Amino acid sequence: MTAPTRSVALLVTCLVDALRPSVAEATVALLGQAGFAVAVPRQGCCGQPLLNAGDADGAADLARRMIAVFAGYDFVVAPSGSCIATLREYPRLFAPGSADAAAAQDLAARAFEICDFLDRHAAVLENAPRWDASVAYHDACSGLRQLGIRNQPRALLSQLPGLELRELATAEAAECCGFGGLFCVKYPAVSAQIADRKLDAVLATGADFLVGGDLGCLLHLEGRLQRRGLPLRAVHVAEALAGQVPGGGQGPADGSGRG
Amino acid sequence: MDSRDFPAQAAAALEQPTLQRSLAAMRTAMPGLRATALAGLPDYPALRARARDMRDASIGSLGELLRAYEARVIAAGGTVHWARNAEEACRIVGELCDAAGARRVIKSKSMVTEEIGLNDSLQRRGLQVTETDLGEYIIQLRGERPSHILAPALHLGLADVAATFEQHHRRPRAEPLREAEDMLAEARAELRAAFLGADVGITGANFLVAETGAAVIVTNEGNADLSMTLPATHIVVTGIEKVVPTLEDLGVLLRLLARSAIGEPLSAYTTLVHGPRRPGDAAGPRAFHVVLVDNGRSSLLGTTQQPLLRCIRCSACLNHCPVYTSVGGHAYGSVYSGPIGAALTPALTGIAAAAHLPNASTLCGRCEDVCPVAIPIPDILRHWRSQALAARIGTGPERPGLRAWRYLAAHPWLYGRVLALAARVLRLLSVPAGARRRLRGLGSLGRGWFAWRDLPAPDGETFQERWRRRRLRQRGA
Structure with missing residues (x-):
């Protein structure tokens, strides 16, 4: 019996998407080698620039979109610590106890930077x-x-x-x-x-x-x-x-x- | 120096060799000293959490604690004065000096008196004011502001000090000043005369203890002790947030303060003073006053910036900040510099005058990491950025760009098209650089980036384009 394949959605990140796609290719390869089914849902930005510029409303708007984009996947993994840190900040963008906050909390708990993720789930590389x-x-x-x-x-x-x-x-x-x-x-x-x-x-x-x-x-x-x-x-x-x-x-x- | 001119002041600071040498020494030495000192504590994280919680509780009952402190001071024969703002504080101190018939005032280093501009105010009244902390004394002679909370003359080298003393100390010299020891001897001689001739001594207070009525003053030079025992009148000027409930609580903060600040278990002098000279005391002032300064502090109560009031002014955040340790304190153009200054100044002066300061941070988070009372400085900087944005106070061309980008990022398909176009255009404009390609500039666009860097060239298409094309092919096959 093998465990059902768990799904990972790739958070591509804007910079990787536009300026160095090879990083996303490599991340997909690593996740595949580790036995995960990788998906790349169409996505915009996590909102990190808005959050850091002090536009919390704008960041919350993008957060809601990202929560919808990544609903249903077991994990969300990105080749970036700062984008994942932004996802982990999402719960703070919404009123405590609200449905948005709960959904944000759920996403934050599934979101991992690639090295952190591999370390937790596939600490030994299959094809080093x-x-x-x-x-x-x-x-x-x-x-x-x-x-x-x-x-x-x-x-x-x-x-x-x-x-x-x-x-x-x-x-x-x-x-x-x-x-x-x-x-x-x-x-x-x-x-x-x-x-x-x-x-x-x-x-x-x-x-x-x-x-x-x-x-x-x-x-x-x-x-x-x-x-x-x-x-x-x-x-x-x-x-x-x-x-x-x-x-x-x-x-x-x-x-x-x-x- | 004005906070509005941060970019120019920062750029200039990068070109000052003496400042850069001092900052490099600080950057390489201080983190290790601090870490070693804190590692010597039995349980630093627990002590830090205790300090944070105690400070929060104290700030939560500020009025009660201050009244308890005041009652203790009165019982000991002193007087407490309450100042709502800088102007009131300066007036109170000035009137106390006048009432004492004072002409000469000596001061021990105090950031609160810098904040309220006390020296200028007293000098306008005709009083002669002498700073007695060595670094503060030097910058007073030069007419400068402190460039660091603890080390006010950090930006100066020995040659600067020699030149300053040669200009201001009118004394015969066989040869020019060269050795630090000789400079120190001169300053001591000058300051000794000032100590002995002063009518009023003014100090800050690192902490006030409600339980006992103590004002706690921490120094490394002992100048505060002379300032408060020799003159007939001692005036303590400090912020309302400095009060702690008990001596036990004081102990928690003292264990953290010098370790965080200079990597030592304690400063050389930690003095607790309670009031004027008592019958039978061998020394001490005849009159004792405490001026409690609000100056914007109470406006932080109940806001998300309230944790700023926990600050014990240790300066660890300055010593560990990539920006502060690159440009020093003067570039900030504010009394308080570095991360804590960037977070605190907008509360004291309003965001309009200080809009650059919260932006002059990479939000790397090291300030919060090293803060002994865990002030969430990056969050507070973000708050001030949001205030500036809401008030349409620009620190750059980002505002329209941010709005356009916010729209795009909310429309993934369109955003994808724009990113793809950008990737193509940037690829076309790139030039070979060894095995890879790069952009060297984009004319008037992206000057901020290209002034100091190239841009490694993109592949020419986005990952999402490539991925979706591949999926379509797979489905078609």
Whole structure:
């Protein structure tokens, strides 16, 4: 007897959808390997920008839409800590005790960031790809502080044969990368200086790749890397775990794992 | 310095080498010192929760506690004055100085007196005011504001201090000031004279204890103790939210304060004062006054920003903030800087003058994480952002953009078309960069992004497009 296949709806996230679809492909692959039936219902935005801009009404409107979009799936998984943190904030957007609040609570309880989700349901990767590279992991703030995601991506990455994890110096490890949504365009000089501190800390580790779980941080950091003319690459943890780092020199599962 | 000019002030601060050196030292040293100090406590999370709950309970019965405190002060021979706002507070202190026939006033560092502009007010009355905390003394000579709650002269280096002293201390010198010890000796000599010649000493209070009538004053230099024992009159000026019920409760906060602030179990001096000199006392003031300042604090009661009143001014949130540790305190243009300043200032000055401050945060959440009384600073910053948005106070071009985007995001099909179009256009405009592609700019669009960064080029189609096309093919097959 096998348990019925449980369903996962992918929360694509706007940035991944438009700017790096490969991250969604990788997330779908990981969820499929873990034995889940993956669906991608047509979806808009979770409302994080509105929530952070102080438009709670607008955020509540989008929250209701997302609650409807993701009704009926066992889980909702996203390759982003900050979008999932937004879903977890939904209950606070509605009057306590209201039907909306209950539905929001229900969605929040089913919503997980991809590494956190794999760690809970499929902590051993089925097809860990070989990656002969050294990587430094950037803990995005929403994941780290709102969702408690720190060990999960490291535990998953450490299953990749050939991969070496390098930690940032303590002072820089806990610091924000300076993205902050609209912050990065409103106060770009400050944002860039914070990014440079993070990047210099990554460079100091000598890592070949910067890996992270939130595309906002990664685009901001990679954009800054490109502007500074540095060869370091920023990749999403889902791409790394699925063996789908574009031009990353990853190999197939080498048989030493369980694949 | 004005909060309205935050962007320009912040950009300028990034180019100040002395400030940047100080901030880098703070950024790398303070988090470790704090973490080590807190790890030495038997159960920090429990103590933090206890402190938070106790502060909430105290704030919930503020009037009762303050009246109990007042009764204790009166019984000890002191007087309590209630000031609704900055103007009243300054007037009360000024009149007390006049009544004492004072000409010279010494002060121990106090953020509340910065907040109400007390020095300016007393000087306008013709009083000579001398700050006695070393950092505060230095910036007073320079006519500057504190750039940090605890370390007011953080933005200065030794050379700045030497130049300031050479300009203001008119004393013969064989050679220019170079060593910190020599500068300290000069400041001590100047301040000693001020201590001995002062008619009134003004201090803040870190806490007030309702149970015993104590005003609790914490320093590392001992200057507050001289300020309150040498002159004939001691005036305590502090915020109404500083009161705690009992000495036991005080102990909870004292265990957290210095550990959070400087990574030490306690400050060098923790002094509890209760009133004027009693018969038989060897020293102490003849007159003792406490000025309780509201200045907007009571307007926070019952609102979602009420947790701001828990603050014990430890400055851990400043020391751990990516923005504060990049630009320092002056860029904020407000008396209180850093995350707590960004959250508190709109309540004190109104949101219109301070609209940049709640936006000058990445909402990374580290401030709330390190706060010893768990103030939800990011939530409060979001609240002020919503107030600015509702009042149509812009801090950038985001308002129309946000409305358009809100409409789009609520219409997934249309949103998908727009994202797909954007992905295509951005792809077309991108140029090769090694193995990948990038955008270097979009003319006048996206200046905020492209001023400092490239944009890694997108693939040219959205994931949702690709996914749906694939599903259609599968169904067709």
